[in-house]
Amino acid sequence: MENHNISRELDFSKLVEKYPELRPWFHHNRFEWHDNSAVVLITRILLQExxxxxxxxxxxxxxxxxxxxxxxxxxxxxxxxxxxxxxxxxxxxxxxxxxxxxxxxxxxxxxxxxxxxxxxxxxxxxxxxxxxxxxxxxxxxxxxxxxxxxxxxxxxxxxxxxxxxxxxxxxxxxxxxxxxxxxxxxxxxxxxxxxxxxxxxxxxxxxxxxxxxxxxxxxxxxxxxxxxxxxxxxxxxxxxxxxxxxxxxxxxxxxxxxxxxxxxxxxxxxxxxxxxxxxxFNSIVTQKVRREFKCNQKNLKERLHALDSIDVSEPNQSSLVLQVPGNVWSRSYRRQKRYAEDQMRVKITFDENTVVTWKSGLNYQLFESFCNWCKEST
Missing domain, CATH: 3.40.50.150 (Vaccinia Virus protein VP39)
Incomplete structure (x- = not known):
């Protein structure tokens, strides 16, 4: 059983009625969370519920x-x-x-x-x-x-x-x-x-x-x-x-x-x-796995399809999914030794803005480089 929506809507008035031992810790519609004895009691009762x-x-x-x-x-x-x-x-x-x-x-x-x-x-x-x-x-x-x-x-x-x-x-x-x-x-x-x-x-x-x-x-x-x-x-x-x-x-x-x-x-x-x-990823100290920017979307699609060695699928008219073997947009790509960690999968969604989402891969610099290359489609 997967149940990840446990209700937080606890009615303390009903809990106090059902468990009278809670009453000393419940005053003016507020529970006394700052007392360890009260916390122990409510924890035991909630787990029982x-x-x-x-x-x-x-x-x-x-x-x-x-x-x-x-x-x-x-x-x-x-x-x-x-x-x-x-x-x-x-x-x-x-x-x-x-x-x-x-x-x-x-x-x-x-x-x-x-x-x-x-x-x-x-x-x-x-x-x-x-x-x-x-x-x-x-x-x-x-x-x-x-x-x-x-x-x-x-x-x-x-x-x-x-x-x-x-x-x-x-x-x-x-x-x-x-x-x-x-x-x-x-x-x-x-x-x-x-x-x-x-x-x-x-x-x-x-x-x-x-x-x-x-x-x-x-x-x-x-x-x-x-x-x-x-x-x-x-x-x-x-x-x-x-x-x-x-x-x-x-x-x-x-x-x-x-x-x-x-x-x-x-x-x-x-x-x-x-x-x-x-x-x-909702903290300022983490890296971004989704980038959003404005660009010439027709131009970007043409540039993407012109790249060598990438697999492109189009699940619908407004998005592309790309499997990228490395920085194929770089002039130095052919001279470089190809590493497994350079494999990357991204999804590009075309709306008012262009959104690039990193779906798979181990090289963050590669993702950043790809996003910067996409932004050049102006």
Whole structure:
């Protein structure tokens, strides 16, 4: 079952009537989200409404559900479908929330890893309680072990994807300082390893990027991680570029019942050639996979059909799909050695403006060069 439209229209008045224990936390049509006890209670009740029975340890990190749902929804859009896929949740925590929601609401298989044995013990109890043991595999990882081996070894012919909610902070001091800057910051109960790691989220996700290079040829389609700080984006994007990983993007979102909560970012990267939908790239720190400009469209079509070695299909009168073996528009093309990574597929749509969308390929400079060549059709 694929169900990525969980309703956010919660009627708290009806919830309070159905669950009287919520009443102390509901005043003047507002719920007290800034108290950890209230968050634990509403999380348990919402999961119950969605068909999941859980026990939540109030001393451990209690996930914000709509944040997690938004991340899962994004993964569905990124992959196009959850069919024949297995997810990995790195640092799953005691609720194994992505695995629980993924298995229950989307029919997904999940591998859920953690370095904390007690978190895994509690997660196993919640998974068993909901009869999801056949869909979710829990794995204990030592801090020095690879993030991704536990997924690759279980994929078989299926495709994999990676999700992660990394520890945001480099120290308890940084965590307190950032909380002091927020007037509405809620009290958070969590174990140290759930919120703090040496080097913070930059170091954690940098390690993910470096380790992912060892799995270029695996069936893992997308590696992703949630980020809690805008300042983390620039160094991580720079690392991806330094590794010549061109298939990446950043998706910004806000989560709450009305999608107006704290802003978060999802960094995603892949070693496969297929590009995701252009509207998933909504952050200023990412590269563009769709370019729009004005040009002489008749002239551009004539120039395209005159190019050597490209395959052109015309699905309708207003668009072309091109399979391009390299920069065939360049004078130096015949002198160059042709590389597999120079293969590119683009779609050109002709409307009031000309829109070029990058559909497949691993060389971003090639896409930019092609767009610039198209603009010359004036």
């Amino acid at each position: 969605w068909g999941l029975q859980v026990q939540i340890d109030s001393n451990r990190l209690c996930p914000r559900l709509f944040n997690r749902l938004d991340y899962l929804d994004f993964m569905h859009d990124l992959l196009g479908s959850f069919k024949n896929t297995v997810g990995l949740d790195v640092g799953t925590g005691h609720l194994a929330i992505y695995a629980l929601l993924g298995a229950k609401l989307y029919g997904l298989e999940f591998v859920a890893s953690d370095i904390d044995r007690e978190s895994l013990r509690l997660a196993e109890s919640n998974i068993s309680r909901n009869g999801l043991g056949s869909a979710v595999t829990l794995v204990h990882n030592e801090p020095s072990e690879s993030f991704f081996d536990c997924l690759v070894s279980r994929l078989g012919p299926k495709h994999g994807f990676v999700m992660c909610n990394p520890p945001f902070y480099s120290s308890a001091t940084e965590m307190r300082q950032r909380a002091d800057l927020k007037a509405d910051a809620r009290a958070v109960s969590a174990m140290a390893n759930e919120l703090v790691v040496e080097g913070g989220e930059i170091a954690f996700v940098s390690r993910m990027i470096r380790e992912s290079e060892s799995h270029k040829e695996s069936n893992i389609t997308w590696f992703t991680s949630l980020l809690g700080k805008y300042d983390s984006l620039k160094p991580l994007v720079s690392l991806l570029r330094s590794k010549k990983i061109d298939n990446f993007g950043v998706h910004a979102f806000r989560s709450s019942l009305t999608q107006t909560g704290t802003q978060r970012w999802i960094l995603f990267w892949s070693f496969k050639p297929d590009r995701p939908k252009a509207d998933l």
